[in-house]
Amino acid sequence: MADAVSVLDSREAMTRTAPHVDERTAHRLAAFEELVQRHRNQIYRVAYRLAGNPDDAEDLAQEAVVEAFRAFDRYRPGTYFDRWLYRIMSRTYIDTMRRRRRRPTVSLDAPSAAEGEARIHSMGDSSQDPQELTEKASLDGAIQAALDRLPQEFRAAVVLADIEGLSYDEVADALRCPVGTVRSRLHRARQMLRGALGPLLSGRR
Amino acid sequence: MTRTRHVSDDLSAYIDGALGVREVERVKAHLDVCPGCQQEYQGLQAVQRLLRSLPDPTPQAGFLDRMHWRLLREASQPARPRWLDTLRETWSIRPFRLAVVAGGLALVLGLPVAWMSGQFTPRQAPLDAEDYVRHHIVLSSDRPLVDEATTTFVSYDFGIPDQPPR
Numbered sequence: 371m372a373d374a375v376s377v378l379d380s381r382e383a384m385t386r387t388a389p390h391v392d393e394r395t396a397h398r399l400a401a402f403e404e405l406v407q408r409h410r411n412q413i414y415r416v417a418y419r420l421a422g423n424p425d426d427a428e429d430l431a432q433e434a435v436v437e438a439f440r441a442f443d444r445y446r447p448g449t450y451f452d453r454w455l456y457r458i459m460s461r462t463y464i465d466t467m468r469r470r471r472r473r474p475t476v477s478l479d480a481p482s483a484a485e486g487e488a489r490i491h492s493m494g495d496s497s498q499d500p501q502e503l504t505e506k507a508s509l510d511g512a513i514q515a516a517l518d519r520l521p522q523e524f525r526a527a528v529v530l531a532d533i534e535g536l537s538y539d540e541v542a543d544a545l546r547c548p549v550g551t552v553r554s555r556l557h558r559a560r561q562m563l564r565g566a567l568g569p570l571l572s573g574r575r
Numbered sequence: 576m577t578r579t580r581h582v583s584d585d586l587s588a589y590i591d592g593a594l595g596v597r598e599v600e601r602v603k604a605h606l607d608v609c610p611g612c613q614q615e616y617q618g619l620q621a622v623q624r625l626l627r628s629l630p631d632p633t634p635q636a637g638f639l640d641r642m643h644w645r646l647l648r649e650a651s652q653p654a655r656p657r658w659l660d661t662l663r664e665t666w667s668i669r670p671f672r673l674a675v676v677a678g679g680l681a682l683v684l685g686l687p688v689a690w691m692s693g694q695f696t697p698r699q700a701p702l703d704a705e706d707y708v709r710h711h712i713v714l715s716s717d718r719p720l721v722d723e724a725t726t727t728f729v730s731y732d733f734g735i736p737d738q739p740p741r
Contacts, residue, residue, distance in 0.1 A: 390651060391647065391650045391651050395650045395651075396650070398650075399646060399647070399650045402646070403643065403646065406642065407639070410634075410638075410639060411631060414632065414634045414638065415631055415632060418632040419629075419632075424632070424634070424635050427632070427634075428634065428635065428638060428641070431634075431638075431642070432641070432642055432645050435642055435645070435646065436645055436646065436649050439646055439649055439650070440649070440660065441660055444660075461667055465667075509625075510629060510630060513625060513626065513629060528626065531591070532622075532623050532626040532627060533626055533627070533629060535627075538591065538593050546667070546668060546669075547669075553587065553588050553593065554584075556587050556591075557584065557586070557587035557588070557619075560587055560619050560622045560623065561615075561619070563622045563626075564615075564618045564619060564621075564622050567622065567625065570625065571618060571621040571622065571625065
């Protein structure tokens, strides 16, 4: 209850200091935010698995959502909003990674201890047994670290196909590449993950 | 035991049900007789199961509020021209980018080469046949034993000045 009140308070505070928006844009924004609200879990999940840590995931999700809002006029109501947003997010992610590669600031291969900690905290569900939670967190960390080492196009293919369950055609549409390319990227990505996660896999066949 | 081609490259598509009926039969038959491919198949299946079992990450507190604020700020900005979005979208298509870069390179490298090979120098006007015949008749009637007309014609074509009449 207290949480709900604080959320309402902060929304109200934001609205008081909010920049002026005309009526038409306000309606458009409300319709858009309703869709974002409905798909927030998928949006954050894909952003997190692509970016690899909570801070970058939030940045990526925000960038993608803002880009989607700019292009909202081109969204056709009745089609899958999440697929449409994945398409924008994949492009935003690949562009961001390219920019970072040109101007590297931190190592993406070696997540810091703070990131590892954040990764453990970022997985909710407090109803579980602490030991099970820790095991799951370390498993999640190992898988995410293996995902982080994949080339960005491979990672995007694996996240969309294996985590989000998109078909080859849908992944091809999101990544704007032929279905054959999706098929080979996905296969190579799984082979790389198999190599990286070898010991974890042996107990799970 | 029948030896068949290894099916490693088709295993992911086989797992995802993205192969045709004949391909599926071929992969199935091969997996029955090839322990190497069978092991890889099981490994890839395990990777997929592991990925699907990943727990949902929970966003940090205030995630939606910060998103709402960014959107509000964005909404208050003047709308970006639509052609800019279309340009950005088109530019993100790799073949388009490659075509633009290739076209630019061809222009940058091709222009100096064309300039140096004389493609831009004005072409000489084609020989006027009537003028040639008139010239030939005049010269050959003047000196019937010397075929100066041909020399004049050839030199005319190559820009060599006419010989002064003797």
